[in-house]
Amino acid sequence: MTTSLFDLQGHVAVVTGGNGGLGLGIARGLARAGADVCVWGRDAEKNAQAAASLAEHGTAVHHVQCDVTSEGDVARALAATVEALGGIDSCFANAGSLQRPSAFVDLELAEFRRVMAVNLEGAFLTLRATAGQLLAQGRGGSLVGVSSTASLYGGSKGQAYPASKAALNALIRGIAIELAPRGIRANALLPGWSASPMTDQILATDGMQAKVLPRIPMRRWGSADDLEGAAVYLASEASAFQTGSELVVDGGYTVY
Numbered sequence: 642m643t644t645s646l647f648d649l650q651g652h653v654a655v656v657t658g659g660n661g662g663l664g665l666g667i668a669r670g671l672a673r674a675g676a677d678v679c680v681w682g683r684d685a686e687k688n689a690q691a692a693a694s695l696a697e698h699g700t701a702v703h704h705v706q707c708d709v710t711s712e713g714d715v716a717r718a719l720a721a722t723v724e725a726l727g728g729i730d731s732c733f734a735n736a737g738s739l740q741r742p743s744a745f746v747d748l749e750l751a752e753f754r755r756v757m758a759v760n761l762e763g764a765f766l767t768l769r770a771t772a773g774q775l776l777a778q779g780r781g782g783s784l785v786g787v788s789s790t791a792s793l794y795g796g797s798k799g800q801a802y803p804a805s806k807a808a809l810n811a812l813i814r815g816i817a818i819e820l821a822p823r824g825i826r827a828n829a830l831l832p833g834w835s836a837s838p839m840t841d842q843i844l845a846t847d848g849m850q851a852k853v854l855p856r857i858p859m860r861r862w863g864s865a866d867d868l869e870g871a872a873v874y875l876a877s878e879a880s881a882f883q884t885g886s887e888l889v890v891d892g893g894y895t896v897y
Contacts, residue, residue, distance in 0.1 A: 646879040650675035653726045654876055655719075657681040657709050657767050658736030660691040662837035663787070666865025667733050667872040668695055674873045677701040679722040679729075681736070681767075683708050701726060709736045709763030719770045728778055731876040732771035733830075734764040734809075735787035739839060740801040753801045760805035765812060768827075772820060781824025785875050786813045788829040790891050806831075810887055817885030826884040828875055833891020835863035858893035 654671045658664040659680035668678050672695045680695070680702070682688045688704035695702045703725040707718035722729060738759040741752060764786050775782040791799075792806035810829045817827040834853060836844060843849060844862055854860065871890050874880050889895060 647873050647877045648675055649873065649877055652676040652730045652876065653679070653722075653728055655679050655681060655722055655729055655732040655767075655771060657707070657732075657734055657763070659733070660684060660687040660704070662839055663832060663835060663865050663868055664733070664735040665691055665694075666868045667735060667787070669698070669865070670869025670872045671731075671876060672698040672700050672702065673869065674877070675700060676731075676876065677726050678703075679726060680704040681707040681709070681718050681722075709734075709767050710758045712766055715766045715770050719774060723774065729771055729774055729782065730780075731783040731785065732767065733785045733787055733872065733876075734767040736763055736767075737787065740799050742798045744798055745800055748800065756801040757805050757808075760802070761808050761812070764809050768812070768816060772816065772825065775825050776820075776823060782826070783876050783880070784813075784816060784820075784825060784827040785872075786810070786827070786829045788813075788831045788887070790831050790833045790889060790895050792831065793895055813887075814885050821884055826875075826880065828880070828884060829887045830868070830871055830875065831887050831889045831891070832868060833857070833863050833889070833894045835865070835867070837865065856894060856897055857891070858897050861892065863890065863892060 654676045656668040659668040660682035672678050677700050680688050680691050685706045692702045692704040705718040705721045707714045740756045786809045788806045788809050791803040813827050813829045
C-alpha cells in the first residue's frame, strides 16, 4: 500500500460528539489526513473550541449544534453541513452516553430508554440521514458506528450500555448489506477501555486499576489518539473492500 490510500484531501467527514473525548480524537485524525470536518454536538461552546483546535491542521472545519436524539436536529445539521462543506463522504456516529450504575433489578425503564435514545436511536437517525445524502450524491462513501468492546462481553450494573452498542453493531451489519451495491461501506469501530472525560473517574477506581488494567496486554488505557489511524482507515480508500465489520481497538483486551 502507498500513503496515498490514506489521503483524505477533498473528503468531508461528519463526527457526532466530535467536540471532546474519543470523538475529538477521531475528528483530529481525519483533519490531519486532509479531510474537511463538521463536528455535531449539543454544547455550542465546546463545538466551537473543538473546531478551533481542528482548524490548526489547515482544513475546513464547521460545527453545528445538534442533539442526535432529535430527528429535526439531525436533518437541520445535515443540511447545514452540506451547505457549508458541499456534501459529505463519511460519517462517524460517535455521540454516546454511559449508563448510571445500577443493579439490574433496580435499573429504571427511563434510564434504559435514555441510554438507548442516544446510543442507538441517535446513531440510527444520524446514519439514516447521512446515508440518504450519500445515495443522493451517487459517489459512495463510508458510514461508521462508534460502538464499544462492551458489546462483546457481559458486565454487572450496566446492562443498558452494552445492549445499546450490541444493537448498533447489528444495525451496521444490516446497513452494510443493503448499501454495498451502491458503493457505501458501513463498519463498526469498537474502542476498548479508553481514557476520556466520560470515563476518567471510572478508570481511576482501585478496582479498575487492580483488576482491569493488568488484563490489557499493552498495560495502558486507550486514548483518543489511538482512534486517529482507525478513523482515517475507515474513511479512506484503504478500506474500500471492508464493510459490515467490527474493528476492535483495545490493546488486546478482548483476546487475552
